[in-house]
Amino acid sequence: MSGRFVRLAESARQAVTIRVDGKPVQALLGDSVMVAVLTAGGHLRESEFGDGHRAGFCLMGACQDCWVWTADGERLRACSTPLTEGMDISTRQPETTWPDHA
Amino acid sequence: MAGPRVIIIGAGPAGVRCAETLVAAGIRPTIIDEGRRDGGQIYRRQPDNFTRSYSTLYGTEAAKAAVLHSCFDALRERVDYLPETLVWNISERVVYALRLGKLVELPFDALVLCTGATDRLMPVKGWNFAGTYSLGGAQVALKSQACAIGRRTAFIGTGPLLYLVAAQYLKAGAGVAAVLDTSPWSLRLAALPKLLAMPRALFNGMALTLALRRAGVPMYNGVTPLEITGSGEGGVSGLSFKDARGQAHSLACDAVALGYHLRPETQLADLARCEFQFDAATRQWLPRIDPDGRSSVHGVYLAGDGARILGANAAEASGRLAALAVLKDSGHPVETDVVDGQRRILARLERFAQGLRQSFPWPAHFAANLPDDAVVCRCEAVTVGELRRVVAQTGATESNRAKAFSRVGMGRCQGRYCGNAAAEIIAHAADVPIDQVGRLRGQAPVKPLPIAIAEDGA
Numbered sequence: 289m290s291g292r293f294v295r296l297a298e299s300a301r302q303a304v305t306i307r308v309d310g311k312p313v314q315a316l317l318g319d320s321v322m323v324a325v326l327t328a329g330g331h332l333r334e335s336e337f338g339d340g341h342r343a344g345f346c347l348m349g350a351c352q353d354c355w356v357w358t359a360d361g362e363r364l365r366a367c368s369t370p371l372t373e374g375m376d377i378s379t380r381q382p383e384t385t386w387p388d389h390a
Numbered sequence: 391m392a393g394p395r396v397i398i399i400g401a402g403p404a405g406v407r408c409a410e411t412l413v414a415a416g417i418r419p420t421i422i423d424e425g426r427r428d429g430g431q432i433y434r435r436q437p438d439n440f441t442r443s444y445s446t447l448y449g450t451e452a453a454k455a456a457v458l459h460s461c462f463d464a465l466r467e468r469v470d471y472l473p474e475t476l477v478w479n480i481s482e483r484v485v486y487a488l489r490l491g492k493l494v495e496l497p498f499d500a501l502v503l504c505t506g507a508t509d510r511l512m513p514v515k516g517w518n519f520a521g522t523y524s525l526g527g528a529q530v531a532l533k534s535q536a537c538a539i540g541r542r543t544a545f546i547g548t549g550p551l552l553y554l555v556a557a558q559y560l561k562a563g564a565g566v567a568a569v570l571d572t573s574p575w576s577l578r579l580a581a582l583p584k585l586l587a588m589p590r591a592l593f594n595g596m597a598l599t600l601a602l603r604r605a606g607v608p609m610y611n612g613v614t615p616l617e618i619t620g621s622g623e624g625g626v627s628g629l630s631f632k633d634a635r636g637q638a639h640s641l642a643c644d645a646v647a648l649g650y651h652l653r654p655e656t657q658l659a660d661l662a663r664c665e666f667q668f669d670a671a672t673r674q675w676l677p678r679i680d681p682d683g684r685s686s687v688h689g690v691y692l693a694g695d696g697a698r699i700l701g702a703n704a705a706e707a708s709g710r711l712a713a714l715a716v717l718k719d720s721g722h723p724v725e726t727d728v729v730d731g732q733r734r735i736l737a738r739l740e741r742f743a744q745g746l747r748q749s750f751p752w753p754a755h756f757a758a759n760l761p762d763d764a765v766v767c768r769c770e771a772v773t774v775g776e777l778r779r780v781v782a783q784t785g786a787t788e789s790n791r792a793k794a795f796s797r798v799g800m801g802r803c804q805g806r807y808c809g810n811a812a813a814e815i816i817a818h819a820a821d822v823p824i825d826q827v828g829r830l831r832g833q834a835p836v837k838p839l840p841i842a843i844a845e846d847g848a
Contacts, residue, residue, distance in 0.1 A: 294564065296562045318535075339518050345522070346527045349526075353769075360778065367527075
């Protein structure tokens with residue numbers, strides 16, 4: 289789908305390119321990661337409980353619904369993280385491998 | 391002399407006025423804030439390269455926002471300010487925080503919690519679909535990022551924020567599908583004498599409603615939400631509700647902003663071992679404080695919406711009062727006239743807040759009618775039916791016990807968005823009074839911490 293969020297103003301900012309799930313996405317300097325991802329697409333992550341896509345909820349760092357991941361597996365809270373040029377974001381949670389203590 | 395070590399948590403209106411009052415008395419407080427900039431949620435600042443004016447951002451509150459921001463700017467050299475710092479625990483007069491990826495420990499003699507509020511939520515079937523946001527979240531998108539949460543947003547719930555955010559969306563050029571208030575209009579009339587304690591705020595609220603009506607936005611009072619329709623993949627596609635006469639309606643929208651006034655963020659007060667008491671008027675548990683914000687724990691104070699939902703003006707007054715209490719308790723001279731003046735301001739605002747509570751009540755009765763397949767815990771997609779089953783089968787009628795069996799309140803939001811509703815669902819299912827259900831205990835860390843963090847100086 290096209291973007292979920294709609295820009296209403298402040299569109300004269302410097303353009304920044306990031307990658308989301310491997311594809312280039314045009315965003316603007318000053319965007320949160322959440323806005324960058326959701327002006328281009330419809331979701332931030334999958335619910336791990338099988339009820340579909342999630343796109344955040346509170347936008348003030350309280351609900352933790354907006355987690356995304358970087359290519360190195362770091363978890364970001366998308367609503368409170370400003371984007372930086374060249375960010376490589378994944379909407380899919382990296383596979384977890386548990387250390388084998390057997 | 392070295393003054394007491396004072397830590398203020400939160401840099402919204404309460405925290406800033408608290409700091410200002412302490413600095414004026416020669417104390418250098420530490421201000422810890424999770425935000426990148428001061429202002430809190432209400433006076434949240436936009437990023438540096440945004441250019442909208444104060445008037446565009448804050449509307450009728452523009453002058454107050456500008457004054458508070460410049461107050462903070464003037465304090466910067468006289469306080470230790472730690473932005474982007476998450477306090478995750480409080481124990482034995484030490485604040486534990488995460489700052490720039492490192493754990494830091496900050497001992498204190500006095501702690502002022504100015505932790506603010508989040509939206510108070512009642513589930514509606516389908517609220518877990520992408521595109522449903524809290525009302526406050528919908529406002530943050532606009533205020534902080536100049537975005538709307540969708541092309542056509544339906545606003546549903548109750549409280550002053552419902553009209554404020556819908557009107558802000560309209561003014562900014564966003565599509566507003568409808569404004570649906572669960573509170574009947576008659577309650578606002580009945581509350582008029584109390585609302586007149588703040589005539590200007592009342593007038594501003596009426597002007598917002600009028601602006602929405604003039605723009606032809608469909609507006610209903612006394613509604614019952616039925617369902618947010620959509621799909622797990624595509625997210626929200628519509629909303630259905632019953633009007634005050636019981637007539638069902640449905641409308642198309644790609645976003646829903648949902649909220650039922652506010653709830654205080656009290657986890658840190660809980661970790662600081664403050665006593666709580668049940669507040670029958672709002673049907674929630676609040677930290678017990680004296681008129682100046684002293685909690686039951688010596689040296690721990692509360693101010694702003696994190697203690698009581700009284701709004702931003704009251705937050706400024708209660709922030710000052712908490713600072714004056716800190717000063718008095720640490721042996722500084724405090725003029726009683728100053729204290730009395732702030733208390734009088736607070737009393738007037740308390741009356742107005744009572745009017746708002748009466749006008750826009752928490753719809754506790756909705757909990758009984760939620761369908762079993764509605765999700766109550768968005769974090770882990772636990773349904774209302776599952777919570778009811780747990781209550782019926784295990785006899786768990788206390789919040790924390792029901793949480794242990796059902797996982798409602800155990801997810802990543804730690805009960806912030808399900809806790810109030812879950813308590814109502816439990817109370818109804820078990821047929822016990824809401825105060826007997828108790829409250830979810832705050833747990834450290836109050837927000838999830840990344841796994842890879844280092845101890846400072848290690």
